[in-house]
Amino acid sequence: MGDDLKTTIIKLRDAKKAENCTLTFGHFTTIHPGHIRYLKHAKTLRRNLYIAVQGDLSQDLPSSYHFTQKERAESLQLLGIAEKIILLEADEIEEAIKLIKPELLVIGDQHRNLNSLEKVVNLNGGKLILHAGDNISASVELLTNNVRDLDKKRYEEFAKSCARQEIQYSDLIDAIENMRRARLAVIGDTIVDQFAACEALGMSAEAPVIVVKELETKNFIGAAAVIAAHVKSIGADCKLISVVGEDSAGEFVNSYLEKLKINNLLVTDQSRPTSFKKRYVVESQKLFRVSRLVEHSIDTNTEDKIIAHIENCAKSVDGLVISDFVYGVITPRVLSMIKIVANKHKLMLFGDVQCSSQIGSILRFNDFTLLCPNEREARLALRNKEDGLESISYEIMEKTRCKKLVMKLGSAGLITYDKGEGTELISQHFPALSGNPVDVSGAGDSVLAVIATGLSSGLSLAKAAALACCAASIAVETMGNEPVGIDKLKKRLKEIFNKK
Structure with missing residues (x-):
């Protein structure tokens, strides 16, 4: 992101007219992918x-934040996107427009003073542009970057995210060793994922159907089972409580x-098969998936x-990891007993709660230490596709009363939200x-497994x-x-x- 660019921080009174300039503004209490897309887009419109x-005196500044303007400006400076960062006393954006006279003012379409700002910009020879911070997928980035350069770019962004949290390489190496101390029990659905490697033969002469030849198959564990495997592979102690069929x-x-020497507390249910998903693959391209599963809730017996296993292992673990694919293991009764224990x-x-192809809601999980939804699951739970990501995240935390939240963003990475010991909400984006x-x-x-193991061993959410x-x-x-x-x-x- 512009490693050679030297971003200067100045006070409003020192601002002067700038040539070929785009101006943006906000409180930037948390730097997330939406902000980065917004600033990158604004950067492309003019040279500066x-x-x-x-x-800090702004009326728009959320009361739940404790970051000073200096800290927020320094976080923006680390991005290396802008030529100058202007420090306002409060909300004097109109005065900044009059001093800088930008050719363009780029702001979000939900700003409350659009008409007033547009009038000031026009009077000073500029133009107002609204931007919604559209997502840019990895596929689009690959059109203009090769894989090696793209990975290097993401590594640099990751290192900057760590720097903002004062995390060094040695801290993360030490953290890996500390995770061995964690003791967890994973509870939820278990899935067997089978991949069938195929050779593409072409189109059928009888009907418009793709014809493939199956060459080889390989099975993998998934859902709660693979979370337990991740925890064990990190070096921590882990138990798995789940349900499989007699098959x-x-x-x-x-x-x-x-x-893997995982303490196996599987319950065999003769009334249902083990959840099984088969994916047909040609080279590295998945063609389609066939699922064999039963989605009804497990019976009382x-x-x-399951509840007996949870009660028996409670004294020997630090935390419980709940992986709910909505296939019937995490029933209301089981969830209630998990909270009681x-x-x-x-x-x-x-x-x-992973519900990409079934009905479920993260809002079922109240008073958890950590929740890990993706953006789509969060929006579906709230029935809200309009509000910004920050608002969605806050609402999930408020409704579920969780202490920490990780919002997964697919190719854009993730954002952490942490209440810590007080009421202040601290957030950080990782690419x-x-x-x-x-x-x-x-x-x-893998994200849920590592974060749960880390928090159980005493790590901060950021690490x-x-x-x-x-x-x-x-x-x-x-x-x-x-x-x-x-x-x-x-x-x-x-x-x-x-590092070598």
Whole structure:
């Protein structure tokens, strides 16, 4: 992002007329992908970009934030996008327009004083442009960057995100070692993912149907099972409480967990098959998926067994990780007992509801330590597709009363929101580190596993999320869910921070 650009911070009284200039403004209490897209877009419109930062006396500044204007300006300076950052006393954007006389003022379309600002800009020879901060996918970035350059760019953005949180390479290496102390139980649906490698033969002569020849298949564990595998591979102690059917897929899960030496508390339910998903792949391209599963809730007898396992392991763990794919394991009764046990034993609760192709809601999980929805799941839960990402995140935290939130943004990475010990809300964006992923289906599982393990071992949310981004970038590099271990994490950190 403009590594050679030297961004200067000045006070409003020192601002002067600027040639070929775009002006933007805001309080920038949290730097997230929407802000970055907004500023990058503004930068493309004219040669010089100026950013006016609202002062600490601003009426628009959210009361829940404690970052000073100086801290907010320095965060923007680290991005290296703008030529100058203008410090306002409060909300004197109109005075800034009169002094700088920008050719363009670029602002969000929800600003409350659009008519007034447009009049001031026009009187000073400029033009007002509205911008909604559209998302730019990794596919679009690949049209103008090769994979190596794109990865390098994302590594640099990641290092800057760490710098804003005062996180160094050595801190993350130490954090990996500390995660061995964590003790977790993972509860939820277990899935077997099968990948069928195929050869494309062409189009059928009988009907417009693609014909492929199946060459080889390979099975992987998914959902709660692979989260447990990630936790174990990091070096932490882990138990898995889940449900499988009396079938070959269930036997595969049992065998896989035994090899990883995961404490296996699986309940066999003869009334349902093990959830099974088969993906047909030609080279690295997935053609389609076939699912074999039952989505009804488990019966009372199976609930009793699950609850007994939860109660029995509660004294020997630091936290419970809930992975709900809405296939019937996390019933209202099971969820209620999870909360009761967590309160009784003072356990951390980490949760994710993955409902990309089924009905579910993250709002079911109240009073959790951490929730990890993606943006689509959050918007569906709130039935809100209009408001900004920041508003969506705040509303999820308010409705669920969770202490920490990780909003997953796919190719744009993730944003952490942390209430800490007080009422102040601290946020930080971390970019996705893989510019051209092979298979993204397991990225969310790796993120939840690493952050839960990190928080359970005493790490800050920022450090845990930084490591989770590294883990996700490794997870998406291969087809199928493979647990990410300590050595791979350390190797990725060396690449990012250019350590030998």
